[in-house]
Amino acid sequence: MQRRAGGKGGLIMTIVYSDREDEAAAQVPMRRIKFTVNGEKKIAEVEPRLLLAHLIRQGLRLTGTHTGCDTTNCGACTVLVDGQAVKSCTMLAVQVDGHEIQTVEGLASASELHPLQEGFREEHGLQCGFCTPGMMLAAKALLDRNPDPTEEEVRWALSGNLCRCTGYQNIVKSVLWAAAKLRAQAPAD
Amino acid sequence: MSQAVDEIKIGGLGASRKRVEDSRFIRGKGNYTDDIVLPGMLHMEILRSPLAHARIKSIDASKAWDIPGVHLVLTGEMMATRNLAWMPTLSYDTQAVLATDKVRFQGQEVACVIADDPYIAKDACEAIVVDYEPLPVIVNPAQAVADGAPVIRDDKDNQPDNVIYDWEVGDRDGTDRAFASADLVSKLELHYPRSHPSPIECCGSIADFNRATSKLTVYMTTQAPHIIRAAVAMVAELPEHMIRIISPDIGGGFGNKVPVYPGYVCSILASILLERPVKWIEDKSGNLISTGFARDVYLKGEMALRRDGKILAVRMHTDADHGAFFSDAQPSKFKIGLMHSAFAAYDVPVAHLTARGTYSNKAPGGVAYRCSFRVTEAMFFQERMVQAAAADLGMDQAEFRRMNFVPDDAFPHRTPFGFLTDSGQYAKCLEVGLKAIDYDNFRQQQAQARERGRLLGLGISTMTEPLGAGNSREYDILGIKMFDSAELKVHMTGKAIVRTGARGQGQGHETTWAQIVAHELGIPADDIVVEEGDTDTAPFGMGTYASRSTPVAGAAVAMVARKIRAKARKLAAHLLEVSEEDVEWELGRFYVRSAPDRGVTIQECAIAAYANMPDGMEPGLDATAYYDPPNLTWPFAVYIVTVEVDPDTGVWDVLNMVAVDDCGIRINPMIVEGQIMGGLTEAYAMSNMQFITFDADGNCVGSNYMDYLLPTAWETPGFELHSEVVTPCPHHPIGAKGIGECAAVGGPAAFVNAVMDAISATGVRNVDMPLLPDRVWEAITYRRDVSGAPPVRSDD
Known part of the structure; x- marks a missing residue:
């Protein structure tokens, strides 16, 4: 089973499951979300349980956002959501639907550092x-x-x-x- | 005409050069293990034991296999069919990879699942049903040696009890005689609590076995990639040249990333079985409850004293709780690491140390957490004993130390346990520290405050410690001698690449190794790239821990640069058309002795090595150096802390902290100060909040960052650093010594001594670390010593 989301210039998240001839794979619920990351508009299809940190790291391949502790203590995964500092391991990806994310990769401009x-x-x-x-x-x-x-x-x-x-x-x-x-x-x- | 270059301008020795590695880290462009994605990569998760000691009656993984996206479920039984259920440790013991018969600590690896993504793998781990039969649990050495204690390692032949070793060093009879003639014997018992190095990045690996080439490539969070390569060759029975270990950027190590962990082994086997890359990234709880802990040592200390304050002898007994497997990474000759480096700074005529190690139902480890193999415990015990002795004598803390220091003119000095210290200005360092803290004035303030019921305290810790294991006569791990290496290739345009057998984790090697080459050759540091961590390209070395990089690999960098300079001298003579004896060196250039204006730069020599070498000379300008240090390096440090304790709550605040570090020549002062501040913070952490303990059932308390407290920017105090005292190491090529761990080694005693000084009127001799408010409050209120040894006390 294969899912595609997004279109021209959008994010494509593809998940391939092994076909064990049961219905379990087909039952994984997916949600489509739209958001902005470092000024670029994105669409993603995600499982509702996907953490924002993992959307950023695995989905968007922005690996400057690190995961350290799983319990929202260490802050290595901190990003800005609508300008607020948020630990992205504590937020679900579906919660950024319609919101704006800034990661470390968005700090510097093409020519100069922040x-x-x-x-x-x-x-x-x-x-x-x-x-x-x-x-x-x-x-x-x-x-x-x-x-x-x-x-x-x-x-x-x-x-x-x-x-x-x-x-x-x-x-x-x-x-x-x-x-x-x-x-x-x-x-x- | 060429001119000598300005060393600081080219980023040489002593330049506070900005770090090279920062440009990728500040952009989020570091390349840590978890950032790496390989085509077709699968994800592994580990199922861990919820019980500390139990027999495994059955494991039913059928539901896990049924989950779509699951490729493989590994259990101990399957590992055993490949002779991989157990693996050797770095201390000649064995450790379970996946449990077969029993689980022996909470968090032990029981099974693992490899799936399309980590979420599926986690789901599948939860679907595995394990039936356990609980067994009695041991959480401290006293329980381990009690009559009728269950034998934890019944998997081993010839292991009738829980004792791993009984070890001793020093002069027993001489020590007994000295104690018999003492005016006073000062005694102290305490527990250095179990701690965890806890780098923010957890451990992980990506194993990638290629059936077509038979090559196994493993990206992993390791501080010692070459040791891992040897271990993998032994454990997985793969030929060593078909194993490539790559240690990418490491998000902190602190000793936690030295041992071989079951997760690494499982990811390797899974990749071999599935012929796909398999990534394992540990979660924080997994890291805290199963990987290399540190400390957990009990002291019985005694000091024989003359009435005037002279130390006559020291007697120490330590009981170390190693957990379920003896998997410390220690030099093989020394069972309790370098515990016998205690009292190296003091002129102690005779001493004796006995050490016993025992198993328990706790995670294995005993790693050198920002530490050279138990020196952290050694120096803490030493400085707590020194404080107690001075107090027992009624002597001033500073004066007692001054009186007993090894004097500057007594080097080389043989310590009572057999180390050879080679240099130091101990008393001078102490004076700098006392002046900085305004000692006499503080003592007056302290006396005045006491009259008003306020508890002020001052703690001193002074120590020299052995850094830079080792010399190959005495130091080896699994028989491999602890030398290190550097390779330098100078390209034809005078740019260069350095590779070493070390592996930095934030120490700034990419910056400082280039500075050493700049110092030796005059090539600007910016023209030199540094690479470490890939066993296919780096020369063999023992890795980075125990503050050994600068003393050993750094020395190798200097030595290899000198080899290059020797060859460049021949090239210079050829270019200048004089004999080699007539060529002189100044930084960056050779010149004719009789005509100093006639010279050639190192860069001109470099191109000649490729384009204009003399007849018969081997082309190129490359070399490799293996460096076997003649001795350890012996940095010295003075840490002084002042505190105020709130008698109503037991809360204590740091008023001032002064650090005087004599680490010899500083390659990059900015980086050295960064290392010291980091170490001081870990010292503060250990004394104030950071520890792992266990309840009577072996449940780990401190298994996540809500329970395992690490200081933040808010509570971490400010530090005042001093670098006035510089005693170059007499045997290191550039006079440098180790520094990374000094503050974490010497620091804790300064904080504890300060709090004990503040509450000295209670007569309490000891409160175990961390000095939590409830412990300090208990000591003040009930005027009794407070133990922190596990099991944790319950209210009922």
Whole structure:
């Protein structure tokens, strides 16, 4: 059995089941969803139980979103849904129907890095890199609503994201570095 | 005319060069195991035991086979027909791959399913029916050696009880004599709790067996790909040249990704049987309850003291709980790792250590979690004993250490357990730390606060530890000597590639190895690419753990660059038309001694190696170096913490933390500081919240991130780092020492000593880590020691 979804320029998700001559495969319910990821419109057909993290990683092949813990503690899978930081292992793919997702792959433009990406490199805010995309997106959600956070506010905003390598001190510096650069770039009022 | 290059400008030794690997990680373009997709790839999930000790009466997998999309269900019985139900461990024991007779810990692998996607595989695991008959459970060493204890490893011949080893080192009689003449004997008993390295990325593998070529390629989360290749050759009985292990980007390791795990073996067998790639990615619970734990060692420590504060002798006994299988990755000569590195920084005339290891119904492991084989326990025991001894003598904590340190002029120094330390400025480091924390002033504040009922405390931890296993005389794993390697190829345009037998997991090798080459050859670091982790291309090495990369593989990088420089010198002599003896070197260029303006750059030598070599010279500019270090490296560290304890709740807050690390020459200061801060955070974690324990039935408490607490940015304190004291390692080619684990090794005692100092008026000698508020509150309220040993206490 084969399913196709999408059309011109859309996502094609295909699942092939072994034909064991029973009805079980045919009974897998599927839902069609439409959403935007990093500015591109997509259509997908998904099982209702599919986690958003897996839609992003396996369906969209955007592997910068990592899965770490399964219990919504580590934050490695953090993405932005309509600008809000969301742990994508806690959200079902069907819940983003009609919504807008931003992943780490959407942070940089073709020609330049986002200041958060620069900040993490400049301040040595990463080591193994596994938590980094989630950290940067959680930080982006903060800076979008608070362009001039204190160190304490940065620490609080990142407290849903675990890092085992850095001890956070340089991550906090990285975010403050990015905040300063973003403020300097912002058009004067 | 050429000129010497500026070392910092080209990213050489001492440059805080921005990391090369960051450019892919910040874009989400890392390539971790789970990111890899191969054509036709299937997915594997593991069914684990819910019980800690039980006989398997039957396994019915028929419903799992019936689920559409399931390709294979593996059980222990099927593994046994291929002689794969058990595998050897890195410590000469055996470990079940999939259980056949019994399960021996909660979370043990019982069956696995290979299916079209992971969701289907998980469904199928749930459809497998296993009938268990529960057996009595052992969760600590006392239970393991009690009369009538069930024998956990009844699968083994010659294993009549639960004791794995009884081991000793040091001078028993001399120690006894010294204790007999002591003015005072200070005693301390405690438990270093079981912990889990818990990198955010779990373990996983993709096995890809190609029937046509007979080649097995395995992408896996391993810190030691060459050791894995050897292990797979032994376990799966495949020829070693037909096995290729690729360790892609690793999302943190910390020792957890050294051992061979059943999941790896099952994915390999499944790929061979199905002739398709099989991916296994562990979930977090699977990682926490079944893969390499760390610590879980009990100490009985005694120190013989002279009235004036001089240490006369040390006696230690340790009981280590290894879980159901002895699968530590330890040098084979040392059953309890490098526990006997304890007291290396102190001038202790004589000492004796006995160590016993026992089985329990807990996950196997005993891995070196940010640690060189139990040095974390050794240094924690040492520094807790030192604190207790100074307190028993009524001596100042700093003065007691100062009095007993090995002095700067006493090197090389033979420790009482036989190590040879070669350098250090211990007292100077301590002074830097005391000044930074404003010691005398804090003691005054502490006294004043106490009068007002506030509990302030200060904890010191000072230690030197042996990093960089090893030298091949003493260090091997399964008989393979612990040297390491580097290969350097300089291309004709002067660009280069370095490969080593190490495998970084965030330490920044791609950045720092290039800096070592830049230092040795003057080739800009940006012109050098570093590659690790592929056994088909990298030279043989023992991998990255135990802070051994810089001491061993890093040294090999320097040595291979020197080989290249020696050949380049011949090329330079040829180009300059002088004899080799008349050629001098300065960074990046050779010149004629008598005419310094006449010179050639290293890049000009490189092209000559391909285009203009002298007659009879072998073309090309490549070399490989295998480096067998003459000794371990001995970094020294001082960690000082001040805390305030809330007497009403037992909650404690860090006021200040100062770290003084003497790790010799720093290749990249930015990266070194990153390593120290990461280690300090893990030290804080272990002292404050992070532990795995078990109830009396062997249920793991700490099996997920809701129970296994890791510090976030919110509670992690700030750290003040000092690098004023630099004692180059006398035998390392560039004077560097290991640093990755120092803070995680020495740090925990500083936090615990600070809290114990704060509550010293209670007379309590010990509260086991982590110093949870309820434990500290209990110590303050009831004025008694608090044990954290399993089983966890219940309210009834």
